[in-house]
Amino acid sequence: MKQQLAVVTGASGGIGLDIARQLAARGYDLFLVARNAQDLEKACKELSAGHGIASQYLTADLSEPQGLASLEQKLKEMEPAVLINNAGFGTAGTFCDSDAITNAGMMQLNMVTLVQLCHAVLPGMRKRGKGYILNISSLAAFQPAPGLALYGASKSFVLPFSEALNHELKGSGVSVTASCPGPVDTGFHRRAGTENSRLVRMGAQSSAAVAKEALQALFKRKPVIIHGRLNRLLVFSTRFVPRSWLAVVAARFMQE
Numbered sequence: 001m002k003q004q005l006a007v008v009t010g011a012s013g014g015i016g017l018d019i020a021r022q023l024a025a026r027g028y029d030l031f032l033v034a035r036n037a038q039d040l041e042k043a044c045k046e047l048s049a050g051h052g053i054a055s056q057y058l059t060a061d062l063s064e065p066q067g068l069a070s071l072e073q074k075l076k077e078m079e080p081a082v083l084i085n086n087a088g089f090g091t092a093g094t095f096c097d098s099d100a101i102t103n104a105g106m107m108q109l110n111m112v113t114l115v116q117l118c119h120a121v122l123p124g125m126r127k128r129g130k131g132y133i134l135n136i137s138s139l140a141a142f143q144p145a146p147g148l149a150l151y152g153a154s155k156s157f158v159l160p161f162s163e164a165l166n167h168e169l170k171g172s173g174v175s176v177t178a179s180c181p182g183p184v185d186t187g188f189h190r191r192a193g194t195e196n197s198r199l200v201r202m203g204a205q206s207s208a209a210v211a212k213e214a215l216q217a218l219f220k221r222k223p224v225i226i227h228g229r230l231n232r233l234l235v236f237s238t239r240f241v242p243r244s245w246l247a248v249v250a251a252r253f254m255q256e
């Protein structure tokens with residue numbers, strides 16, 4: 001049973017909840033983590049009743065070292081087969097005017113927590129010779145992101161970190177996949193203050209579609225998935241644009 005356990009961070013809504021739904025449909029038991037206990041409890045009830053799986057949740061603020069420590073402890077006891085590092089957030093605006101405490105929480109959640117959770121599960125997965133880790137990065141990982149500078153940089157960290165880990169783990173039965181969505185229709189943009197940006201208004205994918213593609217890539221052990229044809233084209237085109245132009249173009253996409 002333990003081999004069929006999947007841990008999903010940021011599972012109270014958005015992409016994380018859809019990933020949890022699709023893992024439940026694949027027969028995985030679930031351990032869901034976020035701050036909103038009510039939403040987590042509702043998700044556990046829905047998924048256990050709908051799919052006959054076992055589900056539990058942990059209420060933790062993963063941008064705080066104590067929240068991270070409580071999950072790390074659980075992970076060592078649970079021996080999950082799948083870890084989905086999905087919890088993350090961004091805030092729009094110039095870095096100069098941003099709040100230092102919010103920035104520290106963002107770096108902790110988007111980077112430090114993700115690294116530590118990989119570190120907590122990997123020795124067990126490698127010993128058992130089987131495991132899957134999905135790290136949610138972003139389209140923002142491929143170029144500078146003026147207006148979301150720190151968020152973009154945090155997602156740029158996730159991408160090569162995941163690719164390098166995946167390479168280190170070759171032949172071990174454990175793989176790491178980086179998922180890079182463009183705009184997705186979740187509460188993320190309202191919270192970030194980016195819902196009126198040109199990029200989001202151009203069209204957002206559904207969280208269910210992103211979750212489906214991400215899990216397909218995960219179980220095929222693909223190192224990277226860029227979601228959506230247009231986003232793949234945008235990433236491809238960055239190869240031909242001088243580095244100095246990338247920030248200019250990205251800033252235009254962020255304009256309202």
Ligand SMILES: NC(=O)c1ccc[n+]([C@@H]2O[C@H](COP(=O)([O-])OP(=O)(O)OC[C@H]3O[C@@H](n4cnc5c(N)ncnc54)[C@H](OP(=O)(O)O)[C@@H]3O)[C@@H](O)[C@H]2O)c1
Pocket residue numbers: 009010011012013014015016033034035036037039060061062063064086087088089090109136137138139180181182183184185186187188189191207
């Ligand atoms: N939406 C997009 O356009 C987009 C594009 C590219 C990448 N992404 C990435 O996709 C991931 C999921 O985003 P989403 O679009 O699904 O956003 P969302 O709807 O805002 O969901 C974020 C999830 O993370 C949880 N979370 C946030 N802060 C947390 C904290 N401090 N501790 C624990 N859990 C926390 C939230 O739950 P609680 O509030 O209950 O804690 C929620 O379950 C993020 O890493 C995001 O950066 C999103």
